[in-house]
Amino acid sequence: MLRELIKTKLRQLYLEGGERVSRHLIRSIFSVVTFSVFAYLTYTVVRFATSYLITEAKIGLFLYHRLLALALFVFFVIVSVANILVAFATIFRNTETEYLHTLPIKPVEIFAAKFLDSFLYSSTLMLILILAAVAGYASFFGSGLIAALGIVLAILPLILSAACIGAIVLLLVLKFSKKVSVKTAVGIVALLYAGSAYSYISLNNPFRLFNDVMKYYPHIDRYLGVLDPKLDYFAPSFWSANFFYFATTGNVLGAAASVLIVGGTALILFLLMIRLAGKFYQEAFWTARHKLFERKVKDTGEMGESSARGNIKPVSLMKRDFLLFVREPSQTFHFVVLIVLIGIFLFNLFAMRIYLPDTFIISSAFTLIFAFNSFLIVSLAVRFVYPMLSLEGQSIWLVRSSPVKLKRVFYSKLLPSVVFSAVLGTLLGYAAPSPFRSFHGLISTSMVYGFVGGIIYPALVMIFGSAFVDYREKNPVRISSSHGATVSLLVSLGVVVILSSAVFNQTFEYFSSKGLLRPSMSAVWLTGTIALTSLLLSRFFGVKALQTDM
Amino acid sequence: MLELTSLTKKFGSFTAVDDLSLRVEAGEVYGFLGPNGAGKTTTIKMIATLLKPTSGSVKINGIDAHLSPEEAKKFLSYVPDQPFLYEKLSGREFLLFVAKMYRMSENETAEGITEASEIFEVKPWLNKRIEDYSQGMRQRLVLAAAIMHRPKLIVIDEPMVGLDPRGAETFKSQVRLATKNGTAFFLTTHQLLLARDICTKVGIIRASKLVYEGSMSQITGDGVEQIEKRYIELTS
Numbered sequence: 001m002l003r004e005l006i007k008t009k010l011r012q013l014y015l016e017g018g019e020r021v022s023r024h025l026i027r028s029i030f031s032v033v034t035f036s037v038f039a040y041l042t043y044t045v046v047r048f049a050t051s052y053l054i055t056e057a058k059i060g061l062f063l064y065h066r067l068l069a070l071a072l073f074v075f076f077v078i079v080s081v082a083n084i085l086v087a088f089a090t091i092f093r094n095t096e097t098e099y100l101h102t103l104p105i106k107p108v109e110i111f112a113a114k115f116l117d118s119f120l121y122s123s124t125l126m127l128i129l130i131l132a133a134v135a136g137y138a139s140f141f142g143s144g145l146i147a148a149l150g151i152v153l154a155i156l157p158l159i160l161s162a163a164c165i166g167a168i169v170l171l172l173v174l175k176f177s178k179k180v181s182v183k184t185a186v187g188i189v190a191l192l193y194a195g196s197a198y199s200y201i202s203l204n205n206p207f208r209l210f211n212d213v214m215k216y217y218p219h220i221d222r223y224l225g226v227l228d229p230k231l232d233y234f235a236p237s238f239w240s241a242n243f244f245y246f247a248t249t250g251n252v253l254g255a256a257a258s259v260l261i262v263g264g265t266a267l268i269l270f271l272l273m274i275r276l277a278g279k280f281y282q283e284a285f286w287t288a289r290h291k292l293f294e295r296k297v298k299d300t301g302e303m304g305e306s307s308a309r310g311n312i313k314p315v316s317l318m319k320r321d322f323l324l325f326v327r328e329p330s331q332t333f334h335f336v337v338l339i340v341l342i343g344i345f346l347f348n349l350f351a352m353r354i355y356l357p358d359t360f361i362i363s364s365a366f367t368l369i370f371a372f373n374s375f376l377i378v379s380l381a382v383r384f385v386y387p388m389l390s391l392e393g394q395s396i397w398l399v400r401s402s403p404v405k406l407k408r409v410f411y412s413k414l415l416p417s418v419v420f421s422a423v424l425g426t427l428l429g430y431a432a433p434s435p436f437r438s439f440h441g442l443i444s445t446s447m448v449y450g451f452v453g454g455i456i457y458p459a460l461v462m463i464f465g466s467a468f469v470d471y472r473e474k475n476p477v478r479i480s481s482s483h484g485a486t487v488s489l490l491v492s493l494g495v496v497v498i499l500s501s502a503v504f505n506q507t508f509e510y511f512s513s514k515g516l517l518r519p520s521m522s523a524v525w526l527t528g529t530i531a532l533t534s535l536l537l538s539r540f541f542g543v544k545a546l547q548t549d550m
Numbered sequence: 551m552l553e554l555t556s557l558t559k560k561f562g563s564f565t566a567v568d569d570l571s572l573r574v575e576a577g578e579v580y581g582f583l584g585p586n587g588a589g590k591t592t593t594i595k596m597i598a599t600l601l602k603p604t605s606g607s608v609k610i611n612g613i614d615a616h617l618s619p620e621e622a623k624k625f626l627s628y629v630p631d632q633p634f635l636y637e638k639l640s641g642r643e644f645l646l647f648v649a650k651m652y653r654m655s656e657n658e659t660a661e662g663i664t665e666a667s668e669i670f671e672v673k674p675w676l677n678k679r680i681e682d683y684s685q686g687m688r689q690r691l692v693l694a695a696a697i698m699h700r701p702k703l704i705v706i707d708e709p710m711v712g713l714d715p716r717g718a719e720t721f722k723s724q725v726r727l728a729t730k731n732g733t734a735f736f737l738t739t740h741q742l743l744l745a746r747d748i749c750t751k752v753g754i755i756r757a758s759k760l761v762y763e764g765s766m767s768q769i770t771g772d773g774v775e776q777i778e779k780r781y782i783e784l785t786s
Contacts, residue, residue: 001650001651001653004647004650004651005651008636008639008643008647095634096634096636098600098634099633099634101598101599101600102598102599102600102623102626102628102630103623103648103651103652104620104621104623104624104626104651104652104653105620105651106620107619107620282619283602286601286602289595289600289601290561290601290602293561293566293592293601294561294562472637
């Protein structure tokens, strides 16, 4: 039964981009090109960074692999959180899941099939990134075997563990949401995640570790496990990084032990998840459906069908979109979490002080903060702007049959997003230079780039949201985790790289000369042109998408 | 075949279904009627085990549907008003999938697909992808899937959605035929004429409570105007 379910799911997944290539030829080619370029960039960046850290900065193999452990930990947490969101949309609130529950199938089999669905759906980008990164790592150390073994034995079990933890957390939240409210349960989980991430990162502060390791100079390639905080042993990412350390230094026994721990953890978590699903999934499914219906009952009469009637003007459309947004818990919850995280990040930026003597390193540090700011805006855009047009599918009949200009419908979606993101970009641009000495001279340039980026990213993401529009999918989380969303993320990250390069060049000049920095006119022209082109293209594709034959 | 006992569903302070009890015997066609928002869909979703009752029970063929859902669903076919279909699969692949889920043998599957697709006239379309089907064709396919494994109870939310007159007539004749073999039907509809034509018993729900139960002829005699008048009286 489970085999049939999975076979049907895989067939459906395969055919999604399969035989109808002629219809989606441009999309497919574009996707392949984007994925390839991005994979190549990741490969190059990792290879360059590894080469720089080992041969130029000479930080030693141990510290390098501890930085790798930190990166893998961040990756682990991201995969786990992403899986909670996608798993909720896929395993609990999905029309197919509802259908499967009407058939005589064991709930645990439905859970297993939908877990696989959710896992494959949400991990494509992560897998590409990690494959390219491992290839970059292995090419520096000159061992394809380590890359192959690392991916299969250390990385895939790590991703599986993260996904299993996400699904277990979700099951427990729904299980206990009968006793405490969903908000409380989610709040506890958010605190647990934030607390463990904060503890791990504080305990593994790279600057402290750097000082500790350097006490052992010149024996810094040696395994200095005595420096590891004990908490690290509980993080599967730590053992994945250890595998790479031991494999690179030729310690077969150490590598094998690390693989056993990572693989064993994945297996235990998977079995635990299936066991918990066997116990709780049916109840949890009913709880999720009950909450959904409860909300529908509450909303009846306030919004109901009235949202689909009446005189359609841009303000009415914005109001409708706003109401639909705030009444969809997965949207508001995720939005609030991201905004709180941005708030914490801003607070830390204002509190942080960075003193670095080297011009190259200080410029890199500033550029990294700027790039991270841009990444935050891109994440918001992909999560919330990308699904906007697809979500119109539920009432596209109304839009198409009403006396309203389609470009107005489109503007009602794009403009609020652009305004919000431009304001956020400017604010983050204002905060980015504050950790640095003599930061005042940087502020105007940083704000200009932040503002322009804030216009570009939602417009760019909207282009892909239009080109890959899917009027049948109703779930915003699934839409924003789709293939097209991944492409939009990658292309936006490409623009982040371009803007960050411009910022790096200018900050390098600034920190070299200490003069007041003004944005260079050529960079302003370039970014302005990208912004304008993105806006025009997004309008073109957006209106086209609204005109698509249903 | 179907037994609802003191079935109640509450959402917070709102009671969607209140102390509902009814029985549908083998070979009966039970029409579950009522105005929008009365509690029909909530009841049907509890029968299909998509919602858990706040109290009370649903028994299908004597099995409690919420204590042993997998066992109970072996005897059930459920057709919602907006059924889910795998768009990228062909009609045949979809029917094969359903057959596997109901553990039909290869022979039973081959016979079932041929028979059900002929009855609902979807045979010429079986090798096409479902995404190319019209609304009516989808409904025919879903109905074919529903009868294919010969369930003892078929629960249908608005069976006539998208069906043309020929499809509707086929549906009615199939219902009559299936009841002779002992299949029970529980269906909701707003089409009073359909209820008159095929239902052996009707229940009318209003504001979450069952306000009437009996045969269609008890309500009305045979006149269409009479049926509508009496229905409006009962549901006002």
